[in-house]
Amino acid sequence: RRQYLIIGAGRFGSAMAETLANADQEVVVVDSSEAAIDAIVDKVDHAMILDATNENALLKLGIDTFDVVVVAIGHNFEASILATVAAKAAGARHLISKANTQMVARVLASVGADEVVRPEHDMGIRLASQLLAPSVVHAFDLGPDHTVAEVETHELEGSLSKLRLPDKFGIHVIAVHRGETLTVNPSASFEIAKGDRLLVVGSHADFARFHEEPL
Amino acid sequence: RRQYLIIGAGRFGSAMAETLANADQEVVVVDSSEAAIDAIVDKVDHAMILDATNENALLKLGIDTFDVVVVAIGHNFEASILATVAAKAAGARHLISKANTQMVARVLASVGADEVVRPEHDMGIRLASQLLAPSVVHAFDLGPDHTVAEVETHELEGSLSKLRLPDKFGIHVIAVHRGETLTVNPSASFEIAKGDRLLVVGSHADFARFHEEPL
Ligand SMILES: Nc1ncnc2c1ncn2[C@@H]1O[C@H](COP(=O)(O)OP(=O)(O)OP(=O)(O)O)[C@@H](O)[C@H]1O
Ligand SMILES: Nc1ncnc2c1ncn2[C@@H]1O[C@H](COP(=O)(O)OP(=O)(O)OP(=O)(O)O)[C@@H](O)[C@H]1O
Structure with a gap:
């Protein structure tokens, strides 16, 4: 205490x-x-x-x-x-x-x-940083410890191997939604483009971190 | 944009x-x-x-x-x-x-x-929450993606299996420092007590999350 x-x-x-x-x-x-x-x-x-x-x-x-x-x-x-x-x-x-x-x-x-x-001042910076981070379209619990979510990436771009989301955030991209097309289990060379919606899975803590970090 | x-x-x-x-x-x-x-x-x-x-x-x-x-x-x-x-x-x-x-x-x-x-108001809550979270005594990088740190737990108590730090935060406790005693590779039933210093390892993102969350 x-x-x-x-x-x-x-x-x-x-x-x-x-x-x-x-x-x-x-x-x-x-x-x-x-x-x-x-x-x-x-x-x-x-x-x-x-x-x-x-x-x-x-x-x-x-x-x-x-x-x-x-x-x-x-x-x-x-x-x-x-x-x-x-x-x-x-x-x-x-x-x-x-x-x-x-x-x-x-x-x-x-x-x-x-x-x-x-x-x-600090809250202004913090709120702006959250706005710059990926936004959640839908999310639900997978078991007691994990989150599955569709996120819109805004400014996130580049190949999955370059973005290294599992290493940096513990987040795995299991599918990518672009317009009408859904790519399941995208390869490491798959290029994420602005406006893509990613289906991701991670622990609650990892997901919250990913969601709050501008990338 | x-x-x-x-x-x-x-x-x-x-x-x-x-x-x-x-x-x-x-x-x-x-x-x-x-x-x-x-x-x-x-x-x-x-x-x-x-x-x-x-x-x-x-x-x-x-x-x-x-x-x-x-x-x-x-x-x-x-x-x-x-x-x-x-x-x-x-x-x-x-x-x-x-x-x-x-x-x-x-x-x-x-x-x-x-x-x-x-x-x-929100910043007051946030700062108080950070004060309630574990505090870092020392920390260094282990390779480009991981942090090793000694943290003081303040209010954290209970057995390691009950606390479930790897599931909740992706953090692994590799040793516990209590007074003069160092317990390396503590078992799941090891009881963490107030004031214990934990040697933990995790990815940068996991560690930052652990460090900012009151437990
Ligand atoms: N009717 C208005 N239209 C446009 N701007 C306004 C209006 N009323 C106030 N503002 C502006 O809003 C800004 C912030 O408001 P104010 O300084 O009253 O609040 P504050 O709580 O002190 O803000 P902060 O904490 O952000 O400094 C000021 O620069 C002020 O000129
Ligand atoms: N000399 C003093 N000793 C003790 N308390 C003081 C003194 N001067 C101001 N305070 C108190 O500090 C509190 C916060 O200060 P104040 O309201 O001036 O700042 P503020 O920026 O508007 O604060 P907040 O944003 O936290 O509401 C007030 O309740 C005020 O009574």
């Missing part, structure tokens, strides 16, 4: 705190806003009103006892930088800080944050 | 537009703010100043010709709802809308958005 301290219970900090608490981790949340604390107090182990720019207050929390500390303050970038500096000085072992802009992200990294996240 | 329309060039919309444009997709961006358009115009195919609540202006864009339309307006939730309704009415085939709150997310889903994202 690991211990997490979340500084700032906005949308990002609250979502982290609730997910960790639901997984039975020990979660402590602090925020300078009473309303924010009221909204989260029943969902975590401890929630306290605290100004994270107050270094003494932070020290009293025993920051070095937490496995992970998250500074989830956004708009108030002074507070987010001060809290990051203070948390690191108080011995935070692994510090994740949220930034609203690239400039603040660079400052947070240089003052000691171990990880910096920019939720809006 | 697919065609994307991004309505709203804030941090989320711009990150999506740039990622798609870098992958050679056709990207059109509209925003009511001249400053936002100036910042993105050199990175995409077309960028125009447009008020997305103006249904006629949206219609002139030929919304139904895009593979994906993204309404990336945040704070102004009236505009984001109106743009979503207008885009759907204009024939948007696949519509993704961004919401800043759960309430707005529900409205967007009910007025026809095919997907609704809440970047701050």
Whole structure:
């Protein structure tokens, strides 16, 4: 059971705190806003009103006892930088800080944050990457561990031997649908073209990976 | 080459537009703010100043010709709802809308958005899930396609046969490090305990999946 301290219970900090608490981790949340604390107090182990720019207050929390500390303050970038500096000085072992802009992200990294996240920016990249990845037309379970799916490849092109899907993703192409033509058990030299629909099989995990990766 | 329309060039919309444009997709961006358009115009195919609540202006864009339309307006939730309704009415085939709150997310889903994202909230869940997943102590490449890594399991417990890592993740446990003891080639009945360090091998894709999944 690991211990997490979340500084700032906005949308990002609250979502982290609730997910960790639901997984039975020990979660402590602090925020300078009473309303924010009221909204989260029943969902975590401890929630306290605290100004994270107050270094003494932070020290009293025993920051070095937490496995992970998250500074989830956004708009108030002074507070987010001060809290990051203070948390690191108080011995935070692994510090994740949220930034609203690239400039603040660079400052947070240089003052000691171990990880910096920019939720809006990072989610934009992630969603775009998922759109670039193959899309599932139909899928069903084959036994408890495997997925069979028809996927549309968008930008995937090249011979099957060059694409090496089994090696890279654990995915086997068992048929290729092009217009009216179905090629079953395509050979290694078969050339995939844009718009082809592939019938693939793989474990659930392999399939999810293939589905989320732009190729 | 697919065609994307991004309505709203804030941090989320711009990150999506740039990622798609870098992958050679056709990207059109509209925003009511001249400053936002100036910042993105050199990175995409077309960028125009447009008020997305103006249904006629949206219609002139030929919304139904895009593979994906993204309404990336945040704070102004009236505009984001109106743009979503207008885009759907204009024939948007696949519509993704961004919401800043759960309430707005529900409205967007009910007025026809095919997907609704809440970047701050979703990123909080995602980051928490990654923290709950096994963490990598060391890792190196074994040949071009495989990863060998020592991972710390945090919450992973149970016998190897019950955990079924090869089936679920394609990952093989080749040794278990507990305190001073190393057990090589553990049997199926070997009980993994919290804090154990596992030496695992798998393809790059399988390993990344294992590393990102809470177990
Ligand atoms: N000095 C501070 N000490 C503690 N908490 C703070 C401090 N400054 C701001 N906060 C809290 O951090 C939380 C998140 O910050 P804010 O709402 O400014 O950013 P945001 O980018 O909108 O956040 P989110 O996207 O997570 O909702 C708020 O609940 C706020 O009360
Ligand atoms: N009616 C509208 N038509 C077109 N664009 C709009 C309209 N209203 C707002 N926008 C644009 O949408 C963009 C993003 O919106 P806004 O900044 O309000 O939300 P945000 O939640 O802060 O966004 P992000 O997190 O993506 O930065 C801005 O560039 C803004 O100019």
